[in-house]
Amino acid sequence: MPPDFLNWTSVNKFILLGLTEQPQFQKIIFTLFLVAYTLNLIGNISIMIIVALENSLHTPMYFFLSNLSFLDICFSSVAVPNMLQNLLTQQKMIPFAACIAQLHFFHFLGSSEVLLLTAMSYDRYVAICQPLHYTRRMNMTLCFFLALGSWLTGFLHSLMHTLFTAQLPFCGPNRVNHFFCDIKPLLRLACTDTRFNGKLLTLVTGSLVMASFLLTLLSYIFISISLLGIRSSVGRMKGFSTCAAHLVVVILLYGTALFTYLRPITEETLQMDRIAAIFFTVLTPMLNPLIYTLRNQDVQNATKRLFRFLV
Numbered sequence: 569m570p571p572d573f574l575n576w577t578s579v580n581k582f583i584l585l586g587l588t589e590q591p592q593f594q595k596i597i598f599t600l601f602l603v604a605y606t607l608n609l610i611g612n613i614s615i616m617i618i619v620a621l622e623n624s625l626h627t628p629m630y631f632f633l634s635n636l637s638f639l640d641i642c643f644s645s646v647a648v649p650n651m652l653q654n655l656l657t658q659q660k661m662i663p664f665a666a667c668i669a670q671l672h673f674f675h676f677l678g679s680s681e682v683l684l685l686t687a688m689s690y691d692r693y694v695a696i697c698q699p700l701h702y703t704r705r706m707n708m709t710l711c712f713f714l715a716l717g718s719w720l721t722g723f724l725h726s727l728m729h730t731l732f733t734a735q736l737p738f739c740g741p742n743r744v745n746h747f748f749c750d751i752k753p754l755l756r757l758a759c760t761d762t763r764f765n766g767k768l769l770t771l772v773t774g775s776l777v778m779a780s781f782l783l784t785l786l787s788y789i790f791i792s793i794s795l796l797g798i799r800s801s802v803g804r805m806k807g808f809s810t811c812a813a814h815l816v817v818v819i820l821l822y823g824t825a826l827f828t829y830l831r832p833i834t835e836e837t838l839q840m841d842r843i844a845a846i847f848f849t850v851l852t853p854m855l856n857p858l859i860y861t862l863r864n865q866d867v868q869n870a871t872k873r874l875f876r877f878l879v
Contacts (some may be wrong), residue, residue: 575800578738578739578740579664579738579739579757580589580660580663580664581661581662581663581664581742582662582664582667582742582743582744582749582757583660583661583662583742583743583744584651584654584660584661584662584744584746584748584749585660585682585743585744585746585747586651586654586655586660586745586747587651587747587842587843587846590671594655594656595655596654597655598655599658599747599825601648601652601655601850602652603652603675604850604851604854605648605649605652605850605854607854608640608641608644608848608850608853608854608857609641611637611855611856611857611858612637612638612640612641612738612853612857613637613641614639614857614871615633615634615637615855615857615861615867616634616638616839617678617799617859617874618816618867618870618871618874619631619633619634620634620871621874622870622874624792624870625866625867625870628691628706628707628708628711629688629691629695631708631711631715632687632688632691632711632714632715633860633861635715635718636681636684636685636688636860637856637857639677639680639681639684640852640853640856640857642647642673642677642682643677643678643681643848643849643853644849644850644853644854644871644875646673646674646677646739646748646849647670647674647747647845647849648660648849648850649682650670650748651747651748653844654747655804662744662749664855667754668730668734668749669728669745670748671729671733671749671750671751671754672726672727672729673726674726674732674748674750675722675725675726675751675773676722676723676725676726676727677722678722678825678848679721679722679725679736679773679776679777680718680719680721680722680723680783681722681728681776681821682722682776682777682821682822682825683717683718683720683721683722683737683780683781684715684718685780685784685786685818685821686698686718686780686783686784687711687714687715687718687785689784689788689814689818690714690783690787691706691711691784692787692788692791692814693787693788693791695707695791696791696792696794696795697790697794699850722740723876725772725773725776727749728768728772729768729769729773732764732765732768733751733754733755736754736755736758736760736762736831737758737759737760738754738757738758738759738763739759740757740759741757742757743757744757745838745839745842746841746842746845747836747842747845748762748849750841750845751765751769752766752769752828752829752838752841753786753838753841755833756833762833766832766833769829770830770844772866773825773829774826774829774830777822777825777826778821779852781818781822781826784818784822786872788811788814788815788818791811792808792811795808801832813860814859814860815858816855816859817852817855817856817859817860820847820848820851820852820855821847821848821852822850824844824845824847825848827840827844828844842866
C-alpha cells in the first residue's frame with residue numbers, strides 16, 4: 569500500500585445512485601421517508617425531554633432509553649437527510665472527505681447502538697430475574713460506564729474501518745451503488761486488492777454484531793424463563809408481549825446488520841444491501857420510541873403529567 573494515498577486518489581467526488589433512478593418513484597420514496605424521519609425525530613426527542621424532566625424516570629432503564637433515543641436521531645441523520653436531498657436533485661455528488669466522514673459516523677453510531685441494546689437487555693435481565701439485587705447491581709455508575717463503553721467501542725470499531733477505507737486508492741469509476749457511503753460499495757470502487765478490507769469487515773463487524781446479538785438473545789431467554797414462573801396469567805402475558813416487542817427491534821437491527829456485513833461483496837449483494845439498509849437507517853429508529861414506550865405505563869403517566877403542566 570503506498571504511504572501517501574492522496575497521490576493515488578484521483579476521485580475527489582462520488583455519485584450516490586440512491587434507491588432508484590426512476591423519477592416516478594422518487595417523489596413517493598421522498599414522502600414516505602420524510603414522514604418516517606419526522607416521526608423518528610418527534611418520538612425520540614419526546615422521550616429525551618420526558619425522561620429529563622420527570623424525576624420518577626431517572627432510573628437505569630430510562631437512562632439507557634435516552635441514550636438509545638439520542639443514538640437513533642444521530643444514526644438516522646447520518647444518511648437520511650442527504651438521501652432526501654438527493655431524491656429532489658439531479659446532482660447526487662458527495663465529496664470524498666464527506667463520504668469518508670459519513671462512513672465513519674454511520675458505523676460509529678450503528679455499532680454503538682448494537683452494544684447499547686445489549687446493555688439494555690442486561691438491565692432488563694437483572695430487573696426481572698434478580699429484582700432483589702437490582703438496585704445494588706445496576707447503580708448509575710455502572711450504567712454510565714456501560715453507556716460510555718458502548719460509545720467508545722463503537723468509535724474505535726468505526727475508526728479502524730474508516731482509516732483502512734480512506735487509505736484505498738480510488739481512480740474511477742465513482743458511482744456508489746447505495747444511498748449513502750458504506751464500506752462494501754466503496755470497496756467495489758477501489759483500484760487495488762480489497763480482500764483484506766472485506767475479511768476485516770466480516771471478521772470484526774460480523775463478530776461484534778453476532779456476539780451482541782447472542783448476549784441480547786440469551787438475556788431474553790432467561791427473562792422468558794423467569795416470566796413462566798409468574799402465577800398471574802395477565803402479568804405473564806404482559807411481560808411476554810413486552811419482551812416480544814423488544815425482540816422485534818433486536819431482530820430488525822441485528823438481522824439486517826448480519827445479513828449485510830457477513831455476505832461477500834458482489835453487485836447482487838449490494839443491490840439487496842440497499843434495501844436492508846432501510847431497516848436500520850429509517851424503520852428501526854422510527855419504531856424504537858413506539859416499541860419501548862407504547863405499553864410503558866410509567867412513560868404514559870409522565871407524559872400526561874407533563875402535558876397537564878404545560879397546558
